[in-house]
Amino acid sequence: MYCKFSVRDEKLEDFKKGNFLIRFLKFQAPFKSDTEIHKKVNDIYIIYSGKAKVLLSDKYEGGKEIEPYEIRGCNILNPENVEMQSGDVLLISANTPHQLIVEEGSLNIIIVKIPEE
Numbered sequence: 015m016y017c018k019f020s021v022r023d024e025k026l027e028d029f030k031k032g033n034f035l036i037r038f039l040k041f042q043a044p045f046k047s048d049t050e051i052h053k054k055v056n057d058i059y060i061i062y063s064g065k066a067k068v069l070l071s072d073k074y075e076g077g078k079e080i081e082p083y084e085i086r087g088c089n090i091l092n093p094e095n096v097e098m099q100s101g102d103v104l105l106i107s108a109n110t111p112h113q114l115i116v117e118e119g120s121l122n123i124i125i126v127k128i129p130e131e
Contacts, residue, residue, distance in 0.1 A: 021062045021122065033129040041066075041123070045116040049074070049090055053083035056128045057106040059114075061098050064121035066114055068104060069093040074111040 017029055019036070026038035033055075051074065059068065069090055077088030090111045098104060106112050108130050114123075 021124075033127075033131070035127040037125040037127070039121075039123050039125060041114075041116045041121045043116045043118045043120065045114075045121070047114040048086045049077070049088050049111060049113045051077065051085040051088060051111050052108055052127070053085070054108055054130045055083075056108050056130065057112070058126040058128065059098065059102075059104040059106065060124040060126070061100055061102045062122050062124065063100050064116070064119055064123075065097070065099045066116045066121045066123070068096045068098060068106075069113040069115065070096060070106065071111050 019026060019029070019038075021038075028038065029036040049069075071090045071093045073091040074085075074088040075091060077085040080086050088111055090113060093111075093113075096104060
């Protein structure tokens with residue numbers, strides 16, 4: 015089985031098979047996601063148009079477990095600011111606090127969620 019996707023398609027729908035998920039998202043500035051940590055899921059961010067910042071760190075405090083192994087609303091301690099633009103790909107390993115920020119224009123992003131198990 016295979017699935018083909020095109021970023022030229024304006025009506026892309028999320029794809030899920032088991033615990034594997036591909037999300038096609040659009041954000042308009044100003045946008046700031048919740049801070050989050052996936053304890054058992056790796057994220058891959060693929061920017062296909064626009065710009066964004068991603069805050070990352072290996073340390074955090076607080077937050078609330080919204081479902082097993084998923085924490086939201088934490089404080090990211092000593093974050094690194096990773097600038098992203100069209101064509102960039104970023105791997106965010108499981109257990110890494112992160113936050114997506116769009117300060118200008120719009121962002122089209124594919125987020126691939128790959129479970130560690």
